[in-house]
Each structure stands twice: as C-alpha cells, then as structure tokens.
Amino acid sequence: MSQLPLNAIKHYSDAHSKPPDLHFQYGTAGFRTLGNTLDSVIFRVGILAGLRSKRLDGKTIGVMVTASHNPEQDNGVKLVDPRGEMLEASWEAHATLLANASSTDAFLEALTALVKSTKIDLSKPARVVYARDTRPSGPALISALEDGFKALGVEARDAGITTTPILHYLVKAINTKGTNESYGEDSEDGYFTKLSTSFKKLVAGKARPDPLIIDCANGVGAHAGAKLIEYLGDSFPLVLENTTTSTPGTLNESCGADFVKTMQRLPPTLANLMKPGQRACSLDGDADRLMYYYLDERGQFRMLDGDKIAALVAAFIVELVKLAGLDSEIKVGVVQTAYANGASTKYLAERLPVKCVPTGVKHLHHAAEHYDVGVYFEANGHGTVLFSKSTQDKLKSHEPSTPAQSTALNHLINLTQLINQTVGDALSDMLLVEVVLAHKSYSGVEWNSLYADLPNRLVKVVVGDRNGFKTEDAERRLVSPPGLQTKIDDLVRRYEGGRSFVRPSGTEDVVRVYAEAVVKSQADGGSPYFIEVTETYKFAVELAFRVAGLVYDEAGGDPSRRPKEFLP
Structure with a gap:
C-alpha cells in the first residue's frame, strides 16, 4: 500500500492555515459560511474528495x-x-473533523487516522470533477481546492462555472459511461441534449406553451438558461430576467426562489413585466430550486411552490402509470418535510402514500428511493422524481396491449430522461412542470386550484447558538431548549388551523420558525368567522412572529437582529 504524500500535503497546507476560533460543520448542504473564511476548508475538501475516490476504487x-x-x-x-x-x-x-484540525500537524494526524479507520488503499487512483457558481469568492476558493488536488495527486477535471445539478449530472454520467446504466454523455452538451430531446418528445402534438419568464437570480442559472434556449429552439419560448452575473451585490438580491418563497411576492424587477395570466418562475443562485407563480385576473400574486409542484407532478405520474396498465406493479409515493403546507399533505395523502422526513435533500432522497417512483419536493422548490432501477427496467420491457397504453408508456420512459434524478434541478423541473401543464391544458389558475394553501409564514431568528435547538418527529417538535415546545403548543392552540414548528437551519446561523393559521380563536379575542381574502395571511404572520418572539426570548437572540415584525 502506498503512503500519504505528507511532505507535499504539509507544503500546501501551510499556505492554507485554519482561522483560529472558527468551527466549521459539514451540514445539509456541505460547508457554508462567509466566503472569506473558507480557504482552509476548501483546501482540505480537495484532499478529502481524493481520499473518498480512492476509498471507492477510483x-x-x-x-x-x-x-x-x-x-x-x-x-x-x-x-x-x-x-x-x-x-x-x-x-x-470526517469532513467536519478534518476542517477543524487546528494546525497542519493536527491535519496530517487526522488524515492518517482517517486512512487507517476507513481502510483506504492509497495505491488506488483519485478522480474528481469540480465546478463553481458565479460568486466573487469562487476563483480564490477554487485555487485552494486545486492545491488540495495537487497535494494528493488527484486527477481533477474542471467543469468551470456551471449549475449544481449539472455537476451532479456529470458525476453520474462519468461513472456510468460505457455501462448498461449509462446516464448520458458526460458533458454540458450531453446534459442539454438529453433534457431538450425528451422535452420535445413529450410535448409533440401539444399546443406550443406561452412564453415563460425565468428569474435567474443573477446567478449561474442565467448561463445555463441561455444555453437551454439554444437547445429547445422553437419548442418552448423562454424570457430570461435577472441575468447580471458580474455586478457585485446582485446575486440573490431581491430575486430568486428563496426571495419569492420567503417574501411571497414578485421580485421587484419583474413587476412591470408581469400581466394577469402571465406565469413565471424563479431559480436560486445555483439553479437547484424552482418557484413558480402567476398574476390572477386582478393582478394579485399567486405562488406555486414545491408543494404545488409535487402535487401536479405526482398526480400526473400516477395517471400515466394507470393508463400504461402498470398501476398494480408500480407504486408512486411522495416524500415531504415539515415545511410542506398542511393542505398539500391532505391533498396528496388522499391519493397516494405520503411520508414526512427531516429537512434536507439527503433525507428526502433516501426516503424516495424506497418507492417504485418517489416524488420529493421541499416547499422551497428543491426536488426531483426517482424511478427505481427495477421500475425503469419494467418500463423498457413492458408490452402494452393498446395504443393508449403504448403512448402512456412512452411518456413515462421520456420522463425518466427529462428528469435529473441525481438531485433537484430547477431547469429540469421547469421542463417537467411545462410538460404536465401542456398535457393537462392547465394555466396557473387550474394548477393552483388543485388545493388551497393554508396561510403560512416563515421567519428567521438569529440566535447565539443554533446547535442548542434539538428536534424530534421529523423536526416537527423541539426537545431543546427545555420547555419551549410547551409554550409554542400553548400559542398554537389559540389559532384555528394553527401549526408551528421551530428548527435550526442546516445552512445558516439562524433558527427557522414556520407557522400556519387560518383564524384566531374566540378565546384569544379573534372572530369566529374566516377572514377576508385581503387579510388571509394576517394570523399566520401573527403566529409566526409570536413564536419567533418566544425563540428570541428563550434563546438569547442577537438584539440587533430581533424579528422586525415581532408582535408582543
């Protein structure tokens, strides 16, 4: 067995020393914090990626x-x-341990221990493909990553500036190349060709969709969206907005999927572009989240989030499976998190199995793998559909007995090509949504009418230590800080249709508060009837900020970041 190149690692590591007094944690979305503090972390991740490759035989x-x-x-x-x-x-x-080694010597010691404990054969090759989004800090961090590759002697392929879903696609395409499970050509061209070809087949014979406005969040989705337009040709007109990727301060600023979901309104830059009936969607900064919306006949904003996407897509797939004559052999299920709107859970549970899991793609993805066809979408717009290997084999081998069955079967097979099954992919999901809308002849109005969302609000509270918040029951209840859940329960009982939960963020140093409420109970001074549409969100907002106030007071929130809309 080969040895770790300790001298080379030490040489490069000394140039990427860990900042003192900072603790890094590999969470739901990997490491994430201020870009100017990540140099040492990224360098060490370069080495870790190489070791992971060696552990998996190259x-x-x-x-x-x-x-x-x-x-x-x-x-x-x-x-x-x-x-x-x-x-x-x-x-x-392992990633967290390596990132927090206090010095080069401590890092080398941790690496040696990792190689031993995980039984890594260092004579195996190390292969990595890497990419970045459009952030200004990206080039410097990529340089640190490449030093990590050099230190270990990794065969590294630079995929450049691209979306997160494309990077996931490339990884699977590279590793399945030349096998009977080939996922596609391992290039951006292969990705766009796969998506656009299957989309055109799925909408053949359908009315050409009206133009779709895409808010690219001033991120890398603007680059990918421009390329997608070339591959789609005349089959689907797209209008890209918020495409500034080189002006400092614009990325995700008052735009993008997270802005739309959190603020529940149009990005300001789209206000003069949108007309009643016009549908649009927002990507996030790396194009793995998707949020749809439209303006109704009165010009009011109507949001179609991940829950609405899950309902639309799952019902369509169930319908196709039945039409193909496979409903006794292929079972479709949906996976959600606590953030899913209560109305969406009720709608879906009446039609197919629904499972709730903790927040985080890894939890949703793993649970979805247990179904023949697993549909998962977080309310924030991140999600995809997984077709099991046996299901894909069944679709290929099934002999339809009628033309209708044959058509449905072909649609399902093309869906397996249209959908990026490695991870949530805003562009792939967008095309999937448009396929369903075309087949159902739905506008945003018909789609939105599948069920009516319960009024809800999401609030962030900056606290001293998010790790002091522990949850259970798929993150729907707090076990720590002690006693806080009881106070939340007391508050929730004062609202009809009330539901609220508190959980630490996996990506930011904040605690998130989610609340749903229809009307205040008479016991708490509310009226006994449902409120007017113009006040739909009043009580959900009130409950959310009351719970946020409890969190703030219990956990010693940062005084400068007290929830601004807090209602005493």
Whole structure:
C-alpha cells in the first residue's frame, strides 16, 4: 500500500492555515459560511474528495463550490458521491473533523487516522470533477481546492462555472459511461441534449406553451438558461430576467426562489413585466430550486411552490402509470418535510402514500428511493422524481396491449430522461412542470386550484447558538431548549388551523420558525368567522412572529437582529 504524500500535503497546507476560533460543520448542504473564511476548508475538501475516490476504487467524486440561495458574501462546498447523490452520511463527520484540525500537524494526524479507520488503499487512483457558481469568492476558493488536488495527486477535471445539478449530472454520467446504466454523455452538451430531446418528445402534438419568464437570480442559472434556449429552439419560448452575473451585490438580491418563497411576492424587477395570466418562475443562485407563480385576473400574486409542484407532478405520474396498465406493479409515493403546507399533505395523502422526513435533500432522497417512483419536493422548490432501477427496467420491457397504453408508456420512459434524478434541478423541473401543464391544458389558475394553501409564514431568528435547538418527529417538535415546545403548543392552540414548528437551519446561523393559521380563536379575542381574502395571511404572520418572539426570548437572540415584525 502506498503512503500519504505528507511532505507535499504539509507544503500546501501551510499556505492554507485554519482561522483560529472558527468551527466549521459539514451540514445539509456541505460547508457554508462567509466566503472569506473558507480557504482552509476548501483546501482540505480537495484532499478529502481524493481520499473518498480512492476509498471507492477510483470512482469520480464531485466537488461543488456554491452557497446556493445564500447572500453573495457567503460561499460553501459540498461533495457528490459517484451516483450523483449527496456524500455518504458517515463521511460528513470526517469532513467536519478534518476542517477543524487546528494546525497542519493536527491535519496530517487526522488524515492518517482517517486512512487507517476507513481502510483506504492509497495505491488506488483519485478522480474528481469540480465546478463553481458565479460568486466573487469562487476563483480564490477554487485555487485552494486545486492545491488540495495537487497535494494528493488527484486527477481533477474542471467543469468551470456551471449549475449544481449539472455537476451532479456529470458525476453520474462519468461513472456510468460505457455501462448498461449509462446516464448520458458526460458533458454540458450531453446534459442539454438529453433534457431538450425528451422535452420535445413529450410535448409533440401539444399546443406550443406561452412564453415563460425565468428569474435567474443573477446567478449561474442565467448561463445555463441561455444555453437551454439554444437547445429547445422553437419548442418552448423562454424570457430570461435577472441575468447580471458580474455586478457585485446582485446575486440573490431581491430575486430568486428563496426571495419569492420567503417574501411571497414578485421580485421587484419583474413587476412591470408581469400581466394577469402571465406565469413565471424563479431559480436560486445555483439553479437547484424552482418557484413558480402567476398574476390572477386582478393582478394579485399567486405562488406555486414545491408543494404545488409535487402535487401536479405526482398526480400526473400516477395517471400515466394507470393508463400504461402498470398501476398494480408500480407504486408512486411522495416524500415531504415539515415545511410542506398542511393542505398539500391532505391533498396528496388522499391519493397516494405520503411520508414526512427531516429537512434536507439527503433525507428526502433516501426516503424516495424506497418507492417504485418517489416524488420529493421541499416547499422551497428543491426536488426531483426517482424511478427505481427495477421500475425503469419494467418500463423498457413492458408490452402494452393498446395504443393508449403504448403512448402512456412512452411518456413515462421520456420522463425518466427529462428528469435529473441525481438531485433537484430547477431547469429540469421547469421542463417537467411545462410538460404536465401542456398535457393537462392547465394555466396557473387550474394548477393552483388543485388545493388551497393554508396561510403560512416563515421567519428567521438569529440566535447565539443554533446547535442548542434539538428536534424530534421529523423536526416537527423541539426537545431543546427545555420547555419551549410547551409554550409554542400553548400559542398554537389559540389559532384555528394553527401549526408551528421551530428548527435550526442546516445552512445558516439562524433558527427557522414556520407557522400556519387560518383564524384566531374566540378565546384569544379573534372572530369566529374566516377572514377576508385581503387579510388571509394576517394570523399566520401573527403566529409566526409570536413564536419567533418566544425563540428570541428563550434563546438569547442577537438584539440587533430581533424579528422586525415581532408582535408582543
């Protein structure tokens, strides 16, 4: 067995020393914090990715430098395993340990221990493909990452500036190349060709969709969106907005999927473009989240979030499976998190199995793999559809007995090509939504009428230590700080249709508060009837900020960041 190149690692490591007094944690979305503090972390991730590849007999590992929907000053990095999925959970602890080694000597010691404990054969090759989003801190962090590759002697392929979903696609395509499970050509061209070809087949014979406005969040989705337009040709007209990727301060600023979901309104730059009936969507900074919306006949904003996408897509797939004559053999299920609107859960549960899991793509993805066809979408617009290997084989081998069955079967097969099954992909999901709308002849109005959302509000509270918040029951209840859940329960009981939960963010140093409420109870001074449409969100907002106030007071929130709309 070969040895670690300790001298080379020491040489490079000394140039990327860890900042004192900072603790880094590999969480739901990898490492994520202020970009100017991540130099040492990214360098060490370069080495970790190489070791992960060696541990898996030289399979290619992905590394993505991005902070997705976070503000521009943030950045982050995550590793992608060979099938395009998130890093194996047990290695998250290894990543955290390496990132926090206080010195080069401590880092070398931790590396040596990792190689021994995970039984890594150092004679195996190390192969990595890496990319970044458009953040200003990206180039410097990529340089640190490349030093990590050099230190270990990694065969590294630079995919340049691209979306997170494309990087995931590339990882799987590289690792399945030349096999009977080939995922596609391992290039951006292969990605766009795969998506556009299947989309054109799925909408053939359907009315040409009206133009769709895409808010690109002034991020890398603008680059990918421009390329997608070329591949789609006349089949689908797209109008790209918020495409500034080189002006400092614009990324995710008052635009993008997170802005739309959190603020529940149009990005300001789209206000003069949108007309009643016009539909649009927002990507986030690395194009893995998607949020749809439209203006109704009165010009009011109507949001179609991840829950609405899940309902639309799941119902369509169930319908196709039945039409193909496979409903007794292929079972479709939906996976949600506590953030899913209560009305969406009720709608879906009446039609197919629904499971609730903790927040985080890794939890949703893993649970979705247990179904023949697993549909998962977080309310924030991140999600995809997974077709099991046996299901894909069944679709290929099934002999339809009628022309209708044959058509439905072909649609399902093309969906397996249209959908990026490695990870949530805003562009792939956007095309999926448009396919369903075309087949159902739905506008935003018909789609939105599948069910009526319960009024809801999401609030962030900056606290001294988010790790002091512990949850259970798929993050729907707090176990720590002690006694806080009881106070939340008391508040929730005062609202009809009331529901609220508190959980620490996996990507930011904040605690998130979610609340749903229809009307205040008479016991709390509310009226006994439903409120007017213009006041729909009044009580959900009130409950959210009352719970936020409890969190703030219990956990010693940062006084400068007290929830601004807090209602005493």
